[in-house]
Amino acid sequence: MTDLLRSPAGRRFLFAVLYLSEGAPIGFIWWALPARLRVAGVPIEQIASLSALLILPWTLKFLWAPLIDSLRSSRWTLRSWIFSAQTIMGFSLVPLLFVDLHTDFPLIVGLLFVHAVAAATQDVSVDALAIASVSAEEKGSVNGWMQAGMLLGRSALGGGALLLASTFGDTAVISLLIGVIWFSMAFLFFSGVEAMHTAHEDQWKRMKDVATRLGTLLRRRSTWLALVFALIGGAGFEAVGAVVTPFLIDMGISTEETGWFMAFPVVVAMMIGAVAGGYLSDVMGRIRTVSFFLLFMAVLILAVSIVIETGSAGNSASLFVLLGVLYLGIGLFTASSYALFMDMTDVRLGATQFSAYMGVTNACEMWSAFVVGQLVGGFGYAIAFAVMAAVSLAALPVLKRLSRSPKHSFS
Numbered sequence: 001m002t003d004l005l006r007s008p009a010g011r012r013f014l015f016a017v018l019y020l021s022e023g024a025p026i027g028f029i030w031w032a033l034p035a036r037l038r039v040a041g042v043p044i045e046q047i048a049s050l051s052a053l054l055i056l057p058w059t060l061k062f063l064w065a066p067l068i069d070s071l072r073s074s075r076w077t078l079r080s081w082i083f084s085a086q087t088i089m090g091f092s093l094v095p096l097l098f099v100d101l102h103t104d105f106p107l108i109v110g111l112l113f114v115h116a117v118a119a120a121t122q123d124v125s126v127d128a129l130a131i132a133s134v135s136a137e138e139k140g141s142v143n144g145w146m147q148a149g150m151l152l153g154r155s156a157l158g159g160g161a162l163l164l165a166s167t168f169g170d171t172a173v174i175s176l177l178i179g180v181i182w183f184s185m186a187f188l189f190f191s192g193v194e195a196m197h198t199a200h201e202d203q204w205k206r207m208k209d210v211a212t213r214l215g216t217l218l219r220r221r222s223t224w225l226a227l228v229f230a231l232i233g234g235a236g237f238e239a240v241g242a243v244v245t246p247f248l249i250d251m252g253i254s255t256e257e258t259g260w261f262m263a264f265p266v267v268v269a270m271m272i273g274a275v276a277g278g279y280l281s282d283v284m285g286r287i288r289t290v291s292f293f294l295l296f297m298a299v300l301i302l303a304v305s306i307v308i309e310t311g312s313a314g315n316s317a318s319l320f321v322l323l324g325v326l327y328l329g330i331g332l333f334t335a336s337s338y339a340l341f342m343d344m345t346d347v348r349l350g351a352t353q354f355s356a357y358m359g360v361t362n363a364c365e366m367w368s369a370f371v372v373g374q375l376v377g378g379f380g381y382a383i384a385f386a387v388m389a390a391v392s393l394a395a396l397p398v399l400k401r402l403s404r405s406p407k408h409s410f411s
Contacts, residue, residue, distance in 0.1 A: 004191045005133045014191055015142055016149030017184045018126045021086060022119060023150030024180040025093070027158025028173070029054055029112060032259075034245050044246050048373025050109075051242055054116050055369065058362035061120040061355050066214070068124055068351035078129045078351075079188050085122035086185050089115055090178045097174055127358065128351035129191075131342055137282065140339040144278025147335050148271045153180060155267035160259070213349050225402045226344055230360035233294060233337065233395035235368045236301045237330045239388035242369035244323070247381055253316050261320055266327045273331020281336035287403040290340055291396060293333040300326040301389035308382040 004010035030051055068081055092115040099107060134142045157180065161173050217223055240247075248258045281289040304322055341357040368388060375384035 004187065008138060011130075011134055011138075012142055012145040014187055015126065015130055016145040017187050018082070018122075019146040019149035020153040021089075021181045021184040022123055022126075023153025024157040024177055025089065025115060025119060025153075026150070027154030027156065028161050028177055029116075030158070030241075032158055032161035034243075044243060044250075045373045045377050048242055048369050048376075052366045052370045053109075054112055055362050055366040057113070057116040057120040058123070059359050059366055061124050061362075062352065062359040064121070065124045065352040065355040068121070068128060069349055078125050078132070079191060081125035082122055082129070083185060083188055085118045085125060086181060088118035089122065090181045092118060093174060093178050093181075097171055123358070124351045124355040127342075127354050131345055131347055131354060134342075136343065139342045140278035140280075140282035140286075140336065141275075142278070143339045143342065144275040144335040147274035147278070147331060147338075151267045151270045151274065151331070155263050156180065158262055158267075160263040213346055214352065217346065217349065217353060222344065222402060225398055226341065226357060227360050229395050229398045229402065230341070230357050231364050232391055232398075233290075234333070234361060234364050234392065236385075236389040236392035237297050237326070237333070238365040238368040239372035240301060240304070240323075240326065240385060241330075242365070242372055243376060243381075248319075250381075251316075251319065253319075257316060261323075265320060265324045269324045269328040270331035270334075273328040273333075274335040275331075277332035278335035278339060280332075281339050286336060286340040286343060287399055289336045290333065291399050293329060293336060294392060294395060294399075297326060297329040297333055298389045298392050300329055301385050301392075305382045305386040305389070308380075308385070 004014040034051060068078070072078065072081075092111050095111055096108065130139075130142060130146070157173070157177050161177075164173050164176070245258055245262065248261070249255065253261075277289065277293060300322065304319075304326065307319065307322060338358075341354060345354045345357070372384050372388055375387060
């Protein structure tokens with residue numbers, strides 16, 4: 001049987017497909033749903049708060065990540081964790097085929113929360129598998145392809161869902177969503193067990209080792225610097241992303257144009273950025289590329305604020321171009337920064353440590369979504385975006401200090 005983990009091309013394909021199954025529900029829940037709620041007249045503050053709530057399991061996933069590092073054996077591997085999580089992800093969405101989006105809203109929120117917990121668990125397991133299987137020299141490029149797979153899923157069930165639902169209805173869209181989630185499960189059988197010491201290792205000894213390594217990790221300055229960077233570095237683009245579809249609608253752009261923009265130009269720009277950003281970080285170094293891409297995004301967000309303030313946002317073509325370049329920058333930044341976090345992760349704590357970094361980036365997304373909603377409601381989009389871009393720029397000194405850390409070197 002072919003083992004996809006044995007070759008660079010196989011690893012890129014496998015992790016891209018696994019991230020595809022993560023991106024599809026994210027696109028539907030975080031992109032398509034907010035736009036449809038806004039069209040229905042739901043206030044932007046409530047939409048942003050709902051988005052923040054559904055991000056919560058992704059923020060707290062580090063709490064159960066040690067179980068994934070500890071509870072593994074030759075019979076129960078990371079592949080088993082991924083398969084189980086994806087099964088729950090799909091089944092938690094099945095009831096959506098039979099309920100009404102509006103009248104059964106509390107039930108839907110509960111189902112989506114269960115789905116988010118399972119999806120966060122899958123994400124932890126997939127990332128741990130990548131850390132255990134991918135060499136330092138290709139972490140950037142693999143992260144780029146992972147982001148590309150995730151973005152393809154977002155496109156199909158994010159902006160694409162706005163277009164598909166108008167033609168085929170909600171049932172068809174949700175059925176497609178479940179199919180995409182379960183599609184990647186087949187490829188798990190074509191991947192070997194992670195290269196970890198699980199076959200003959202005493203379970204209690206493994207748990208003690210994880211605890212010891214966690215203690216060492218928490219005493220490192222570089223760990224806390226990385227967490228601070230994760231908490232504020234993405235504030236600007238996370239804020240824009242949290243309200244981008246309601247923002248476009250409030251600028252007078254139709255739902256169909258918004259759906260088209262989110263399904264195609266945005267996703268293509270982010271995919272190109274992710275693949276290029278991962279490659280460039282492998283070649284030019286993590287800290288240097290992450291710092292440049294962060295500055296690039298902040299400047300673009302400030303440019304969006306100026307366009308809004310000067311009243312030029314009504315021109316959909318120029319606004320789409322500016323946002324498209326911003327999403328290119330988002331792709332560059334995410335792939336390179338995630339590779340940076342992987343560089344800093346102890347392979348024996350692949351689930352725990354990396355999920356902590358990713359959990360804090362999700363916390364950044366959560367607090368940014370909430371704050372930008374409040375700022376937009378009180379001061380408008382221009383000031384809200386400018387404030388959040390300034391918060392991101394505060395992460396540059398943190399990156400500079402992180403580069404001087406004696407505990408880690410960066411490729």
